[in-house]
Amino acid sequence: MTQLVLDNVSRWYGNVVAVNDVSMTIGPGVTGLLGPNGAGKSTLIAMMAGFLAPSAGEVTLGGAQVWRNVGAYRELGLVPEREVSFAYLTGRQFVQASAELHKLGDPRGATQHALEEVDLVDAADRAISTYSKGMRQRAKLAGALVHDPGVLLLDEPFNGVDPRQRMHLMALLTRMGEEGRTVLFSSHILEEVEQIARHVEVVVSGRHAASGDFGAIRRLMTDRPTHYTVRSSDDRRLAAALMGQRSVRGVSLQSPTGTSEVHVEVTDMGDFTRALPTLARDAGITVRELTPTDESLESVFTYLVQS
Numbered sequence: 338m339t340q341l342v343l344d345n346v347s348r349w350y351g352n353v354v355a356v357n358d359v360s361m362t363i364g365p366g367v368t369g370l371l372g373p374n375g376a377g378k379s380t381l382i383a384m385m386a387g388f389l390a391p392s393a394g395e396v397t398l399g400g401a402q403v404w405r406n407v408g409a410y411r412e413l414g415l416v417p418e419r420e421v422s423f424a425y426l427t428g429r430q431f432v433q434a435s436a437e438l439h440k441l442g443d444p445r446g447a448t449q450h451a452l453e454e455v456d457l458v459d460a461a462d463r464a465i466s467t468y469s470k471g472m473r474q475r476a477k478l479a480g481a482l483v484h485d486p487g488v489l490l491l492d493e494p495f496n497g498v499d500p501r502q503r504m505h506l507m508a509l510l511t512r513m514g515e516e517g518r519t520v521l522f523s524s525h526i527l528e529e530v531e532q533i534a535r536h537v538e539v540v541v542s543g544r545h546a547a548s549g550d551f552g553a554i555r556r557l558m559t560d561r562p563t564h565y566t567v568r569s570s571d572d573r574r575l576a577a578a579l580m581g582q583r584s585v586r587g588v589s590l591q592s593p594t595g596t597s598e599v600h601v602e603v604t605d606m607g608d609f610t611r612a613l614p615t616l617a618r619d620a621g622i623t624v625r626e627l628t629p630t631d632e633s634l635e636s637v638f639t640y641l642v643q644s
């Protein structure tokens with residue numbers, strides 16, 4: 338009942354194709370839906386949650402179509418990206434409204450339980466307008482969890498959340514996954530996904546670009562030409578030594594701000610980052626800084642869709 342299946346799903350808005358023929362299966366545990374802004378993540382999540390009808394294809398949960406299926410809504414919890422619009426309510430009132438909409442037998446008890454789950458009991462009787470971003474996310478999560486759904490969908494849950502709250506939220510999602518729920522969250526940040534997702538689905542420009550465990554996705558993203566900037570105690574000698582490396586395609590000495598640095602183009606990131614410390618040590622050079630210069634997710638995605 339907790340397996341979401343997307344079967345050749347597309348969604349267009351007028352002549353904008355937001356999601357283009359996507360098929361994927363999301364099962365128990367934590368899945369990261371990774372993609373740059375505008376990739377179609379929110380549209381996909383809205384279709385998975387039964388809030389939006391696919392223009393073509395279908396989304397099923399446990400074999401039953403999600404769209405306009407009240408039974409499926411009882412199994413699904415959605416944490417949307419937008420803020421809760423009734424910020425004058427207290428956290429408790431907001432969560433209880435959700436419990437009542439679900440017509441739960443004991444809405445007060447379920448509300449208390451959900452607030453405990455997200456660790457928001459202490460602030461539960463304050464207006465949401467006084468909450469931090471992380472607390473608002475937890476209030477939304479409690480609202481989505483109150484009916485104890487088997488599937489939890491979260492749209493960019495870590496956006497704007499401070500590091501401590503982010504860790505808290507990550508631990509919470511990990512626990513939900515370990516409890517056997519199907520947890521899917523979207524993100525455009527690789528490191529976020531890496532930390533908690535057991536499985537990753539990548540979407541780019543509305544298309545399904547890759548799927549697999551994080552190692553596989555990471556390899557797909559790292560086995561590509563990459564550029565680094567290196568600063569060291571002897572850049573000229575380091576540049577000469579780097580030229581002898583198998584994984585190095587090009588080296589240039591630059592001095593953009595008066596201080597020198599080496600720009601390196603490598604064909605295999607893993608090989609290069611393993612080789613560099615040994616090479617520098619053998620040459621008696623101290624590496625002071627190593628910075629990837631095209632690590633932005635946009636460049637990774639561009640590479641993925643081209644390949």
Ligand SMILES: Nc1ncnc2c1ncn2[C@@H]1O[C@H](COP(=O)(O)OP(=O)(O)OP(=O)(O)O)[C@@H](O)[C@H]1O
Nearest residue numbers: 350353354355372373374375376377378379380381
């Ligand atoms: N209601 C709408 N009407 C018209 N176009 C839309 C609508 N909703 C989304 N789009 C377009 O569909 C594409 C996918 O948008 P979507 O919000 O699903 O992407 P996303 O990956 O969630 O992006 P972001 O991270 O920026 O929210 C974009 O080109 C967007 O402009």
